Structure formats: C-alpha cells, structure tokens
Amino acid sequence: MLQHFGKYLLFMSSLFTRSESPRIIFNRTIDEAILIGINSIVIVAIVSTFIGAVTCVQVSYNLNNAFIPRSTIGFMVREMTILELAPTITSIVLAGKVGSSIAGGLGTMQITEQVDALEVMGINSASYLVLPKVIASLLMFPLLVILAMFLSIAGGYIAGTVSGALTAQEYISGIREDFIAYNIIFALIKSVVFAFLISTISSFRGYYTSGGALEVGAASTTAVTNGVIAVLIADFVCAQLLL
Amino acid sequence: MIEIHNIHKTFGEVKVLDGISGVFETGKTNLLLGASGTGKSVLLKCIVGLVKPDIGSVTFDGTYFTNNKLDIRQEIRRKIGMLFQGSALFDSMTVEENVVFPLKMLAPDMAKSERMDRVNFCLKRVGLENANKKMPSEISGGMKKRVGIARAIAPNCTYLFCDEPNSGLDPLTSYKIDELIKEITEELNITTIIVTHDMNSVIEIGDNIMFLYQGKKLWEGNRDEIMDADVKELQEFIFANRLMRDAKKVEEEESREQSA
Numbered sequence: 001m002l003q004h005f006g007k008y009l010l011f012m013s014s015l016f017t018r019s020e021s022p023r024i025i026f027n028r029t030i031d032e033a034i035l036i037g038i039n040s041i042v043i044v045a046i047v048s049t050f051i052g053a054v055t056c057v058q059v060s061y062n063l064n065n066a067f068i069p070r071s072t073i074g075f076m077v078r079e080m081t082i083l084e085l086a087p088t089i090t091s092i093v094l095a096g097k098v099g100s101s102i103a104g105g106l107g108t109m110q111i112t113e114q115v116d117a118l119e120v121m122g123i124n125s126a127s128y129l130v131l132p133k134v135i136a137s138l139l140m141f142p143l144l145v146i147l148a149m150f151l152s153i154a155g156g157y158i159a160g161t162v163s164g165a166l167t168a169q170e171y172i173s174g175i176r177e178d179f180i181a182y183n184i185i186f187a188l189i190k191s192v193v194f195a196f197l198i199s200t201i202s203s204f205r206g207y208y209t210s211g212g213a214l215e216v217g218a219a220s221t222t223a224v225t226n227g228v229i230a231v232l233i234a235d236f237v238c239a240q241l242l243l
Numbered sequence: 244m245i246e247i248h249n250i251h252k253t254f255g256e257v258k259v260l261d262g263i264s265g266v267f268e269t270g271k272t273n274l275l276l277g278a279s280g281t282g283k284s285v286l287l288k289c290i291v292g293l294v295k296p297d298i299g300s301v302t303f304d305g306t307y308f309t310n311n312k313l314d315i316r317q318e319i320r321r322k323i324g325m326l327f328q329g330s331a332l333f334d335s336m337t338v339e340e341n342v343v344f345p346l347k348m349l350a351p352d353m354a355k356s357e358r359m360d361r362v363n364f365c366l367k368r369v370g371l372e373n374a375n376k377k378m379p380s381e382i383s384g385g386m387k388k389r390v391g392i393a394r395a396i397a398p399n400c401t402y403l404f405c406d407e408p409n410s411g412l413d414p415l416t417s418y419k420i421d422e423l424i425k426e427i428t429e430e431l432n433i434t435t436i437i438v439t440h441d442m443n444s445v446i447e448i449g450d451n452i453m454f455l456y457q458g459k460k461l462w463e464g465n466r467d468e469i470m471d472a473d474v475k476e477l478q479e480f481i482f483a484n485r486l487m488r489d490a491k492k493v494e495e496e497e498s499r500e501q502s503a
Contacts, residue, residue, distance in 0.1 A: 018313065018317065020348070021351065023351075024348070024351075112329055112331060112334075113327045113328070113329055113331040114331050114332075114333055114334075116293055116327065116331065117325065117327060117331040117333075119292075119293060119320075120291050120292075120293065120320065120323055120325045120404075121320065121321070121323075121345050121348060121349065122317045122318075122320035122321040122323075122348075122349070123348055
C-alpha cells in the first residue's frame, strides 16, 4: 500500500514537470470542464432534489414532540444539506460518474498505446491528459455542490409542503434560522478536497492500467471504490480540523 | 543514422534483450526481424525511449539519447514519427485532427492555413484525401495504418519507427503499406526502423535486416544475402514462413475448388 502511495505521489509530481503551454492546458481544461461539470448537472440535480425531499420527510417523521416548532424541519434540512449531504453525497455520485469515466478513458488510451503515442511525440502525457482533468474538477465540483445545496433545500420545500408536514412559511422560517455562513465555506472547502482526491485517484488508476479490456474495467471499479473511501476519510478529517 | 550499443533489458527474471548493437542507416528501410517474443518491439521501445534499457545506449545522428538531459531527449523525440502496431489513433479525434495534432503541439506558431496544407498533403500522400472528417472507428485497419503514417510524417520527422505495420492486414494492403513506407523513407531521406516478422516485407523493402532470436542479434545483412545466411535459426524462420505461405496457398486453392 505504501508503494502505491509513493507511486501516486510521483505521478502527482510528474503532472507539473515539462508541462505543455498554458494555452493548450486552458483549452483542454475547458473541454474537461464541460465533460465533468456540464454533463453532470442532470444527475446532481436529480440526486440532490430527492436527497432534500427524503431528508425533509424523515426529519418530519421523527419530529413528534409538540414543543418543538415545525420550522425545525427546515432548519435541519438546511444544516444537513449544507454541512454533509450536498458536498459528500454529490461527490460520491461524481466519484462514480466522473471517476469511472476518467479511469476508463485513460485506461483505454493506455492499452491502445495512445499514451505511448503522446510520449513519443515528446509530450508529457500525464500533464497533457491529467492536469486539465484535475483543474476542471477543482473548478466544477464546488459549482455542482452549490447547485446541489440549492436543489436539496428546494426538494425539501416541495416534499414538506406537498406532504403537509409543514407549511411553506414554517419551512422558510426554518431555513433562515440561525444561519452560519461559515458552513457554506466549509462545504466548498470539502468539495475542493473531494474533487482533488476523486480526479487524481481515478487518473492514477487509469494511467497505470496494463493489460486488456478486463483490466480497464477493474481499474475503473477500483478508481470508484478508492475515490469513495478517500472522500469519506477526508470528510471526517475536514470535519475534525475545520469545525 | 541511429546507433545502438550493447542494449540489455530484463523484465523481472526474464532477459528480453541480451547485448544488442547495430547501426540503422539514413535513407534505408532497416528491419528488425524475428519470431514473436524475440524482443523486437522491446528493442524498438528502448530506441524511442518508451522503455529504459538496463545497460546500453542509443545515439541519434551522434547525439547521445539514453540517460541524456531531458531537454535534449525532448528535442530528439520531436523529430521522431512512430506507427504503432494498433495504429494508436486518438479515437476522440477525426482523421484530420489526428494528423494535425503533432503540428499543433510541436509547431504552435505555424499558421492554421499552413498546417491544413500540410495535413492535406500528408493525407493525399497516403491516399486518404477524402477521409478528413471520418472518425477512427469508421475506417478500416489499412486506412488506420495509413493515417498513422500520415500523422508520423506530418511534422517532418527525421526518424520513422513502425511496429509491425502489416499486422492484421491482407497481403495486398500489406504490400501497399510496405511500398508507402519505403517511398517515404527514400523521398524524405529519413532513418526508418521497421519491426516485422513478415518475410514478404523482408523481400520487398528490406535494405538492412537485423535478425533477433531470444533477445540476441544472430545475423545482420540485406535481402540479397538473407536466403544464403548461414544461421540455423534464421533458416528455420524463413522455412517456417515459406511453409505457412505454401499451406495458405493450398488452403485457398482447395476452397476455390470446393466452391467451383
């Protein structure tokens, strides 16, 4: 395991040696940002809306005490969404979607000698292929998390009001109660950390694939599982350090 | 000209290359010949720097390549064109984008019109003038090889490497690819190294031939000398190739008779 970690660190350092021109990296980053960010909007929207809705319904189910105001449901949906559900669940979903895509794409390029073709041309293949993906992830993940926060709270609103668990007034009162701006900053910091971990781990797994189609599939699966585990560990570390 | 000195390479406990030295001349098609698993592709990868030899060195026109400074190796690499066994075309790009790619990366200051002129020239040279907008998945194996050659020569390479350019191709297409490589080598006066186990290629275009067997260089010469070479393993290789060709001919004749 230590050997893998060392190889991962060497891989990270190789992204920054003999890098291509900023214009090339910029153009590639835009392409990757579309693939990673724009193409993930639908899945993030669906997941986060339903996460918010389910959270609202389940908190309402547990809130039986008449002395606790119903606006607490809105408060709890907001807190859970911003602190945990939006950054972490969104990142886990993206670890599956984006992580497997990155690992599979790079793995296929590796086994079909496309990576070798880049190296023979004198191009640092790791920098050319991976650095734009990492930068694009660092830019897109926070934006997707912001979208997820908004849609989760909106999902909670729809679920709460349609089911009759609370009124619109109570929900909005709850989500405005005792708002701490730092929680949003914390969530965005987590999203950046998760973006780095998912993009680099997936790229590392894909780049070092060898063999055939079976190995590409295995690399893709390993990238997702490693990414998810890394996200959960980082989630705990961030919470301990920043809260 | 490319010179290799005493190349050794081991993977784990398997010795793949055992002290190979030689000279590959400019303007000639230099062939690395041998059966599968004799180390030909590994030797080619050692020469282009994809694999680092354990011992030995490679020199490009007098400039030391192996273990040299990164910027010098990069400079040499930018003069290399390579055709991979599977063509290694970038499958997210069209044929035109594949051929223009090395020009964009290696000559970013080149005007767009000049780049496109060069791309069209290279595609016309390999007989693919109408395939610009096709994706690699939409073209045949032979066409992919030709796109690979166009991509390799687009940036005016000084050294051309071909890893089994005929693999998976029918005899007629193989012949055309061989002829194309030979013509380009002579026209551009470049150093070409071809990895092959096809005796037809040897007879058609083999100016200089290096025969490898179990990681060792057993024989070196040209196509006029190869049939009389006094090396048992080489003669067995030639004989086996002939047997395969004859067996294939018999098979084709039998299937023609059956269908008649």
